[in-house]
Amino acid sequence: MWRACQSERHLGQYYTLPTSHLHTIFPHGLPARYQQQVKTFNEGCVMVRQPALELISYLKAADYSKPAVRYLLYGLKGSGKTMSLCHTIHYCSTQGWLVLHIPDAHLWVKNCKELLPSSYHTSRFDQPIEASNWLRNFRTTNERFLSKIKLRQRYTWTKRESTEKGSPLGELVDMGVSRVKSSSDVVGAVLKELRLQAAETEESEGFRLAVAIDGVNSLWGRTTIKKEDKSPVAPEELTLIHNLRKMIDNNWCGGAVIATLSQTGSLYSPSSAYLPKELLGEEGFDSMDPFIPVPVSNYSEKEFESCYLYYLDRHWLQHPHSENEGKKEIIFLSNRNPSVLERLCAFL
Amino acid sequence: MEWTSSLIVPQDSIKSNWLIPAPPKVLSRQLCVSSALHRKNLAAAGPEKFSEEFIKKQVEEYNIGKRHLANIMGEDPETFTQQDIDRSIAYLFPSGLFDKRARPLMKVRPEFLPGQLKSVQWGADGRPFHFLFYTGKQSYYSLMHDTVAKVLAAEKQQVLLLSEGPVPQDTKPISLVGSRWLLKEELEELLVETISDHDYARFIQLMERLLSLPNCLSEKDFVQRYRKQLEIQSSKQQVAPLQYDENGVAYSTADGRRKTATCTVLLRDCGSGSISINGRDYLHYFPVLQDREQLMFPFHFLDMLGRFDGQCTVGGGGRSSQAGALRLAISRAMLSFLSEGQVESMRQAGLLTPDPRVKERKKPGQEGARRKFTWKKR
Secondary structure (H helix, E strand, C coil), X not given: CCCCCCXXXXXXXXXXXXXXXXXXXXXXXXXXXXXXXXXXXXXXXXXXXXXXXXXXXXXXXXXXXXXCEEEEEEECCCCCHHHHHHHHHXXXXXXCCEEEEECCHHHHCCCCXXXXXXXXXXXCEECHHHHHHHHHHHHHHCHHXXXXXXXXXCEECCCCCEECXXXXXXXXXXXXXXXXXXXXXXXXXXXXXXXXXXXXXXXXCCCCEEEEEECHHHHCCCCCCECXXXXXXXXXXXXXXXXXXXXXXXXXXXXXXXXXXXXXXXXXXXXXXXXXXXXXXXXXXXXXXXXXXEEECCCCHHHHHHHHHHHHHCCCCCCHHHCCHHHHHHHXXXXXXXXXXXXHHHCC | CCCCCCCCCCHHHHHHHCCCCXXXXXXXXXXXXXXXXXXXXXXXXXXXXXXXXXXXXXHHHHHHHHHHHHHHHCCCCCCCCHHHHXXXXXXXXXXXXXXXXXXXXXXXXXHHCCCCCCCCCECCCCCECCCCHHHCCHHHHHHHHHHHHHHHHHHHHHHHHHHHCCCCCCCCCCCCCCEEECCHHHHHHHHCCCCCXXXXXXXHHHXXXXXXXXXXXXXXXXXXXXXXXXXXXXXXXXXXXXXXXXXXXXXXXXXXXXXXEEEEEEEEXXXXXXXXXXXXXXHHHCCCHHHHHHHHHHHHXXXXXXXXXXXXXXXXXCHHHHHHHHHHHHHHXXXXXXXXXXXXXXXXXXXXXXXXXXCXXXXXXXXXXXXXXXXXXX
């Protein structure tokens, strides 16, 4: 509805995501609790908040002939980083960008059921399941681009299989989804192609590339995956992570990298850490540097009021005291933190 | 000195104090009894009985001796206390005995202190003084007798008044607020007699009946003798005065403790409702809702949710006890901002009572404080 005309006047107000968009753009992107809320209320409403608006204004004002700018959303737990990211992604996709959304990079560094040694590079490891899942979701998100983008290079997967130069991206992605074994390499190839092709200007059928990564601090942390001899795997040794890191490097033009820090899924980091320096570590900070930090805080008074009214409007708060007396209690108990507020109101 | 089981009346008092003809000899004859019988009779006699005369004489002797002792020591006889007596005796008769109870002592026998022992209730002729002596509990029954007499008198007066005409009763009943009936133990102490539960219940019933009659105002003093005043609890609460810092903002500090957790709280009267604990936000320090609800309780009770700004330091204990300690400290800190009535309501809500529960000690022979080891039949 509001698409591109969101401005500061709309701060604190809710806008509805069309259901079609929900299925195409966010097959895997939204936080779990938000998805449940969407299912309950039968509609997806997102609040327009300051961090998201800031990001969108930067994106509007950026120069895309220069190397990609990196934005980092950081903040306390549950303050709305992922939701801001999703808001920005929605904006980007309505503007016609190609969105490369990695919903949770933490999922790629832990609980890996299958780990294959990479065919491309012997010291690295592949994660076929995660890669093929991601490719499937990528396909759903960016349908229209798949036929338009042509490959610049020939990729050989096995002795018999190869993808020719000039074939559409869709074919590559389909191959990755069907041939699970080489899906990680397919991911790498897709990323490389997109990186190269995003640099072109709009006239020559170029596009803008938005790389959105949630939980970017996992790329430089530790993993819980172990090799067969029980020694831990470093993140660099995973193909997916390796390729992602190449994406984050700002040596390509024509797009932007939007990332969120996340402590919730991160491994081996204290729960009180939320600043970029703490969560990214030395290595990560150096790689991400320079970036534009965007802090995300708890709801302001106006935003809290808006959220509360939304819940009241949807008849989510059934308690008779919800109108007046209960509000102060809820403010105190949740301290205006969005996720805590949502959990509190869940049983009221 | 062995007391015989007969009447313990000193011989001389019969001749000197009572002007009655010499009564028949009531002292038992010194029978030739064996020591075994002696001992049996001793046990059957019960506690020693002394006559009123005897007790008074002992006390008199003690007082005179006290004055003599004061003179010996060169101190003022009027202000010579028991402590001084002990000191003087220890000085005059130094003893190397290890057992303190074996050393020389100058004290009134504790039974002879007023209200402790019933002196002998019958005279030299064996006739008891009180007409209700043979009931066994003479003071109790005499009290009941008096009360019943008052009840009957009040009823008679009421009948008289009614017969004169239906006059509007403007006699107010005796106010019972702020006092309670004496407990059974206290009544026993007053009467110097043991009473059973049933007797006590009957007594209370009778007093209530007396109070229910409309003309009982005249018996107010009588009733008040058997009621105990309750202290007002909240007057015991010390409320620290408010302090003001540089900007004129009112603040107050307080401590709280629960189960091993200690904390200090500084409450400031600003507009925001933010609370920081050990430097961190309270939302992060207490991720559990239950603990935050405990913190919220004092504010919510007094409807001052967004008013105060808190800076707390807490240590020790677990998460629940830290939350309880903080709650107590916050309530105490808020006292200086409140009126008397609010303080009283807080006290009644239990916000100001420190929770006395601590971990119970583990006992030997058991696995825990209460849990016993598994019982095996064989």
